Every structure is written in structure tokens, then in C-alpha cells.
Amino acid sequence: MVLTLLFEPLDPDAPEARRWLEDELAKPEYRSAQPTPFDLAMQQVRDWFVSLFEGAVGIPAPLLVLLLVIAVVLVVLIGLLVFGLPRLRRRQRPPAPLFDDDDRRDLTALRAAAAAAAESGDWPLAIEERYRAIVRGAVDRDLVQVHPGTTARGVAVAASTPFPDHAESLRSAASEFDAVRYLGRSGSRARYEELVQLDLALAAATPADAGRAAMAAPR
Known part of the structure; x- marks a missing residue:
């Protein structure tokens, strides 16, 4: 009797069979x-x-x-x-203008202009152009952001974060830029060569924290 109950074939009516099918298809493995x-x-x-x-x-x-x-x-x-x-x-975004004179020259053009000025002995212009090349290099690498009103010293402060080992040299280069551009200083070959070496050193250096967003240079 027990075996007959266990193995008795199922014969549901249509509504019950539909409900069994819906319950079966609702299981996670089917979904x-x-x-x-x-x-x-x-x-x-x-x-x-x-x-x-x-x-x-x-x-x-x-x-x-x-x-x-x-x-x-x-x-x-x-x-x-x-x-x-x-x-x-x-x-292909356009290069950001440097300082307040809408200078959009690329790094190659700025270095070439600095070398040409040095070749002719125009040390104030050579120093100015080389510092602009330093700024352009940092901006192109998304390490520093420049805005209207950004100063040379502001760039040096911002660039000291990714390049802490060159912080003093950056501040000195910014001071030299201000001196020849605004104070009428004559500059010298020695000061120009210092900026050249700083430019090359920064280009070869690995930023201290390359994963951070670009530092906005204070105005």
C-alpha cells in the first residue's frame, strides 16, 4: 500500500500543471x-x-x-x-596660454627660441624663454595647471609638489624669470645654463605622485 502511494503517477489538472511550471521556471537557475x-x-x-x-x-x-x-x-x-x-x-586640445601674454607655443618652439636667444647673447630673453619651456613641460605632462593671472612663482610652487627634489631650483628659476622680465636684470650665461639643466632634469624625472591630478598654480 505504501509503495503504491509513493509511485503513484501524478495527474494534475491544467491549472495545477500551469502553476507547477511557473514555480519551476521562477527558480534562480532558470532566471x-x-x-x-x-x-x-x-x-x-x-x-x-x-x-x-x-x-x-x-x-x-x-x-x-x-x-x-x-x-x-x-x-x-x-x-x-x-x-x-x-x-x-x-x-589635440590647444595648448594653455602661459602667463598673461597668451603664449601658446609648444615645448619644442620655446626651447628653440631660448637657444636662439642664447646664441645671440640675449641672456634676458634666453632665460625668459627657457623658463617658459620649463612651465610648458609641466603643463603638457598634466602636472601643473595654469590660468589667467598665474605667476612664475605660482608655477614654481605648484611644480614643487610633483618635483620636491627640485623645489629650490624651481623657486630660483622663477625669481630669475621675474628679474629679467619685470626688473630689467641683464641675466647671464651661467644663470641660463642653470635653467637649461633644470629643464632637462625635470623632463627626465619621475613625478613624486604621478597619480594625482594636476596642481593648479596659485595666482
């Missing part, structure tokens, strides 16, 4: 097996590729290859438009 939005999107892309070649039995193989290449190029172009151009725009 986790459902396709994700990403899966559905990839399925649509696959179906689109397949639709390109439906009924293509009589199309020559070179034409099929061409169609496939065109489809791949379209996908790549869409990817560039969506993801690539913003990064490209960030890389």
Missing part, C-alpha cells in the same frame, strides 16, 4: 540562464551580418568578400565615431 541585454544586442548584430548574405548562393566569392570587408569597415568607423574621436579631441 540566470536568460539572455542578458548584451547577449540580445550581439544576437541582433549576428542576425544583421547573416541577413547581408541571405540568398547569396549565386554571388561570386570576390563580391562576397568585398561585402564582408565593407561591413567590417562600417563597424570600425562606427566604433571610432563613438569611442575614438573623444580621445583624439583630448589629445
